[in-house]
Amino acid sequence: MEAISHAGAAVGVLSKEGVVLAAEKKIMSKLLETSKTTEKMYKLDEHIAAAVAGITADANILINAARLAAQRYMFTYDEPMPCEQLCQHLCDTKQGYTQFGGLRPFGVSFLFAGWDKHFGFQLYQSDPSGNYGGWKATAIGANNQAAQSILRQDYKEDISMDEALKLVVKVLNKTMDSTALTADKLELSSVTRDASGKVVYHVYTEEELTPILEAANAAAAAAEESSS
Amino acid sequence: MEAISHAGAAVGVLSKEGVVLAAEKKIMSKLLETSKTTEKMYKLDEHIAAAVAGITADANILINAARLAAQRYMFTYDEPMPCEQLCQHLCDTKQGYTQFGGLRPFGVSFLFAGWDKHFGFQLYQSDPSGNYGGWKATAIGANNQAAQSILRQDYKEDISMDEALKLVVKVLNKTMDSTALTADKLELSSVTRDASGKVVYHVYTEEELTPILEAANAAAAAAEESSS
Amino acid sequence: MEAISHAGAAVGVLSKEGVVLAAEKKIMSKLLETSKTTEKMYKLDEHIAAAVAGITADANILINAARLAAQRYMFTYDEPMPCEQLCQHLCDTKQGYTQFGGLRPFGVSFLFAGWDKHFGFQLYQSDPSGNYGGWKATAIGANNQAAQSILRQDYKEDISMDEALKLVVKVLNKTMDSTALTADKLELSSVTRDASGKVVYHVYTEEELTPILEAANAAAAAAEESSS
Amino acid sequence: MEAISHAGAAVGVLSKEGVVLAAEKKIMSKLLETSKTTEKMYKLDEHIAAAVAGITADANILINAARLAAQRYMFTYDEPMPCEQLCQHLCDTKQGYTQFGGLRPFGVSFLFAGWDKHFGFQLYQSDPSGNYGGWKATAIGANNQAAQSILRQDYKEDISMDEALKLVVKVLNKTMDSTALTADKLELSSVTRDASGKVVYHVYTEEELTPILEAANAAAAAAEESSS
Amino acid sequence: MEAISHAGAAVGVLSKEGVVLAAEKKIMSKLLETSKTTEKMYKLDEHIAAAVAGITADANILINAARLAAQRYMFTYDEPMPCEQLCQHLCDTKQGYTQFGGLRPFGVSFLFAGWDKHFGFQLYQSDPSGNYGGWKATAIGANNQAAQSILRQDYKEDISMDEALKLVVKVLNKTMDSTALTADKLELSSVTRDASGKVVYHVYTEEELTPILEAANAAAAAAEESSS
């Protein structure tokens, strides 16, 4: 679990209209091929996504297992796998690796964001030992204590998607080791529903990130001023 | 077993009319999504429930095994699994993990509360090594010694459900590390039978908890006074 | 085996008319649900019972195995399993756990009391390593040395069931760590045959125990007097 | 093998007319049920018997394996299993437990006494490592060095059964730790053939032992006298 | 991973028109039979190749597994395996060897260069723990830090194949431990598409390498001059 605390942070906030996931990119290089894949965000199924903190290779294994489980459920019951069931499926796998000899526990924490017809939008956090819980807003990885303290202060029950976006950016901004949050250091995604009720998983492009970041920086500056 | 002693306490009291389980919540945050799930209470089958002290991820595995065993019994014999049989099934599993090499014993203690047609309402306690026993009132987790001593003093053979509710609250109140027991720190559930004889597992909401807690605090204050 | 020496004592005495088993209860609490189960006595089959000293969870596993073996024998040969065969079956299992790597030996000693048509009433003692032997009177658990020395002094070849009952009570009384033997600290059972020749396993209730204990205490007092 | 040297001694002597096995009982108690079983003598088949020194629980396992092998041989070839073949079968099993990881070697030495149509009466000795050899007279267990030295002195090629009986008693008498050999400390058995050629395994009762012991003691006294 | 840092360097650069892989040969001897095989370049399938840094024997195993996976995919879906899928397949295998007891992790890093219809030309880098990522230009093995810093400086988004060839040669030239890069110390290969759209994997011969090296040396000299 020590390793997870040093991994890049990931933050999730649950609102009535959807769930927002944000993560700090650790590996930044203009040589990195970034157009295709996200570093820490994974779509598990149409209605559920995950953000990861920890060892990427371990995460890949679990993400594959999760996708397979989701497809199997869909195949068997002809409806999307409930979010908590998928979350618990992964956590039981993790738990097994802590109990049997000759196995190394998985070194990854997850944030799961999803929607199902039973409980609507949901946000779960799991740790390497296989514990998990449902949260309204939470953070994993580096400085998660500081992040959760900010979330506790600023989270409102009736938070809107826009406010949630601003909140996760603010949290990452304040808890990152680097001085300023730029669009290339940030991964941001959301799980929402469109007009027809279909669940939509959206990864923000750099173009979409820029105005959000500017607004966040402006707000931070304003807050600074007002507090000084 | 050391780990169990530091886990949040859980208390169970058996009365003629039903069984009461109570547990102290350790993780409290207004960000926690609390509407759906209980932290330490699990319904195993229609007629039996459990309270847990220890590692949640381990508990999840055993709870799943218990639910499966209960369903299989129902399927095979077309009647609910007797409480002690379900309890022993889990304990034998636990025992196996202490005897074979390359396995970590399960780090959880359980309280089982249930009703069956053979012995009526029953309360069992099991520890990580797989030992179990039937009790009229008992406690697991942090300060279970102190809790059991209070139970010994205050338990009456013909205790009513109302008195049992008050007793478990009193026990948690006196043995918790935190100063005052509030509704958000408490999980309370009961196994009773309704007018038609059907077994009912009920988890108390915060609204239902408040009057009970107030009465308990009033009683505690009165007791303090009278003793001073 | 160290663990067994500290476990609660169990004593068995063989007479022409039957076998008597007695054990000291270690866990005593008025909160314990005592009506249903005995702590250290197990009925293995209609014609054979066992008393246990050691780890209860381990004993449960072996007791289940013994019951299964007895039922299988009955099913295959349509007659009760001979006592020694059942005893050796358990001992071979125990032996296996001492010889193979990665396994913890079972931490239980047993007294087996039974009747079969080959050798009549029989009393066997087994230890955790899988050794066993037939005895006329023997003791396992705490202070078994002292207990056996008393048995050697007081045992007569033609002991009656009544005398056997008194003898086991006397032995437990003298070797227990606690000062006085009371009905709630004692488990007493007998294997006898009724008028029709059917083997009867009987567990004494507290009501039945009281006169026996009183007689024993009176005898002890008388002995004290006469010796002083 | 250290453990074997401290185990109760067993002595075997081969004569033209049969084989004599004798062993010292270590556990002596008038409470021991002695009527049914011998402590260290086992009948493996109609024509072969064994005496044991070492861990009884280990011996039980091997004895069962030997009986099974003997029955299988009889079933397959419709004639008794040759003595050496049975002996080697057990020794190969023992050898395997010394060579593979995660297994504890069997802690028992055996004396095998038998008759087959190939080599007549035979006496074999095996040790825990799986070595074995054919002997005219040999000893295992405590003080086997001293016992073998006496055997070397007193053994004659054309020894009669009576002389063999006296010899084994003399050897045990001289090498036992306890002062005097009495009938309850001695187990004595013989493999001979009756008039019809049938192989007979006979365990001596206490009544049969007494005259033999008395004669031995008289002879010892006489020897003492003559040597002084 | 320490071992990988000392292994011979390998560099890869992605351009619009193709991918270039270059590696430094560590074993140089005029006795080495060089006509048939490359030391660090492997063709995995028609459309994908790999460069290796680390233990050759380990690489052989993984390369075989990759070729098999690619053929199986082709057999099943009748189209070439997507590059990233092949890359992840190998990385999942690698990850497994880090998590299970009794296994040594594979000591190899890979550069994968390939083309598929989904994402065009692609360049992936994987490390022994099973992490991987898509890159525009990257280096593995000895001095990969220095190499990546040069790549960051000189890489342009719209780099041509010719420029890419020059770049990899320049990088190897500057980061090699030996003083001057000669044709016999260099392995160079490219993945491009010909006029008909077919993917072509080409390994440069010494004859083809010489002009490239001369140009590179000339450029280096010129750069030296201009900077002095």
Next chain:
Amino acid sequence: MEAISHAGAAVGVLSKEGVVLAAEKKIMSKLLETSKTTEKMYKLDEHIAAAVAGITADANILINAARLAAQRYMFTYDEPMPCEQLCQHLCDTKQGYTQFGGLRPFGVSFLFAGWDKHFGFQLYQSDPSGNYGGWKATAIGANNQAAQSILRQDYKEDISMDEALKLVVKVLNKTMDSTALTADKLELSSVTRDASGKVVYHVYTEEELTPILEAANAAAAAAEESSS
């Protein structure tokens, strides 16, 4: 291999007319039943025999495996197994026990003496690690260095069976720890062919050994004299 150097010596000499094997008996007791079995000589098949130095129990296992392999070969190909093939079969088994974890290597060296139609009379030596080689004369066990040095001095290419017999006796005589070689300390066997071409394995009886030993001792005395 240390253990083998202390084991009783065995010597083999190959002549045109046959092979001679000789071994020193370590266990000597007039109580040992010697008529039936040899201590260190084994007949593997009609045409091949072995002498052993090391742990007898290990040797038994390998000897059985060899006999089985020889019979299987005979059954499959209807001709005797070639000597070297049988030798290598055992050596491959031995090698396996040195390479895999959790197994103890076999602690035995062998001399194989045999005849087959491919290479005539042959003598092989194998050690516990599974190495083997063909020899004209060689020695294993205690003092094998000294023995081989004598063999080197005295062996002639065209040695006759009689001379070979004398040579092995001389070698054992000079290298044994005990002062004088007597018939009961010696095992001697030969593999030759009779007039009809049948291979004959002969173990020398004590009667046959005596003249050979006497001749050897006379020769030794004469040599002593002539050298003084």
Next chain:
Amino acid sequence: MEAISHAGAAVGVLSKEGVVLAAEKKIMSKLLETSKTTEKMYKLDEHIAAAVAGITADANILINAARLAAQRYMFTYDEPMPCEQLCQHLCDTKQGYTQFGGLRPFGVSFLFAGWDKHFGFQLYQSDPSGNYGGWKATAIGANNQAAQSILRQDYKEDISMDEALKLVVKVLNKTMDSTALTADKLELSSVTRDASGKVVYHVYTEEELTPILEAANAAAAAAEESSS
């Protein structure tokens, strides 16, 4: 690999007309039966042979595996197994023994000499870790550094078989620990093709070796002279 450096040296040289393998015999004794087998040379199939440095017992296992693989290939494809494929087959086996727990890596290096229709005559060298490579001339075992340095000096691209023979003898002569190379210390073999194109594996007899050695010694003397 340490062990391999002390093993007897083996040298291989590839010419247009064939491949020459030479090895130094370590075990020399006039008692060794040398007519039948070579100590370090193995024929794997009609078209491929190997020279070995290291543990002979390990080599036997791998050589058998290689022969089996070659026969299987022939059976499946009805043409000889390509040399490199056979070489890699063995190397993959070796690699596996370095990666999995509980196994000892094979302690042997190989030189493979062969001919196939794809690449003509070929010479491969493999080490215990499973690495291998194609060489024109190379050496394994003791003093392989010195041997390779001589090979580098004297090897010519268009070397003839006669010159190759002289070269390997010269290399062994200069790098052996013993003072002079004699015919009984040398194993020499060649893989060539006869007039009909058939691949011929030839092991040189002592008679054939003598003129080669004499020529080599004369050349060495001449070189000495000219250099002095």
